[in-house]
Amino acid sequence: MGIRLSILSIWKIVDPIYFLFTRLQYIESSANKKAIFRVRLTKYKGKDVILSDGTTICKNDVLLKIHIHNVKLLSELLRMENHVIRARYLYKMVLNSMPLLAEYIHNHPEEQKIKGVIGITMINKGVRQLGFECFSPQNIFYKICKKTSLLPIFFLSTSSFSFSNVKKHHLVYLMMSKEKLLKKYRKAT
Numbered sequence: 001m002g003i004r005l006s007i008l009s010i011w012k013i014v015d016p017i018y019f020l021f022t023r024l025q026y027i028e029s030s031a032n033k034k035a036i037f038r039v040r041l042t043k044y045k046g047k048d049v050i051l052s053d054g055t056t057i058c059k060n061d062v063l064l065k066i067h068i069h070n071v072k073l074l075s076e077l078l079r080m081e082n083h084v085i086r087a088r089y090l091y092k093m094v095l096n097s098m099p100l101l102a103e104y105i106h107n108h109p110e111e112q113k114i115k116g117v118i119g120i121t122m123i124n125k126g127v128r129q130l131g132f133e134c135f136s137p138q139n140i141f142y143k144i145c146k147k148t149s150l151l152p153i154f155f156l157s158t159s160s161f162s163f164s165n166v167k168k169h170h171l172v173y174l175m176m177s178k179e180k181l182l183k184k185y186r187k188a189t
Contacts (some may be wrong), residue, residue, distance in 0.1 A: 015071045027104045035097035037066045055177035066119040119174040132174040163185035
């Protein structure tokens with residue numbers, strides 16, 4: 001636990017610097033309610049994907065890339081001993097942030113260009129219930145680099161870290177079309 005707290009302390013110092021260089025933005029509601037996501041627009045660079053609602057995501061389509069604010073989330077998760085309680089907490093934080101994400105896209109100046117949302121993760125249990133679909137990245141070099149960069153998050157978020165456990169978790173894109181997101185999470189105004 002001491003190593004994890006030390007890593008998290010260093011991460012809390014580095015995170016604001018990382019935030020400055022990534023063009024990420026916080027999502028907030030009019031009631032100053034903050035989402036667990038930080039986001040930015042991106043152009044999709046992978047293979048064409050057809051989502052379950054018929055939306056086709058092609059190379060160079062504009063997507064809203066979602067990043068979980070990991071240092072904030074992990075600060076809370078490290079206080080919890082039970083992995084089931086951790087999983088429920090994570091799920092609830094993401095679920096509560098989804099309406100804010102939908103509102104953000106609906107009010108975005110480039111809303112018409114945005115085809116959907118995309119994230120990348122190794123921890124993807126429960127994402128289908130949230131409305132996301134999972135797709136494996138095809139580029140082997142990208143997969144290796146990205147999985148390596150996600151190892152600290154994986155280390156801090158699991159109670160028992162082992163390389164066999166890492167091998168069991170596969171890197172996936174999480175995607176959802178804008179229409180599905182708005183239909184599922186946007187509150188009628």
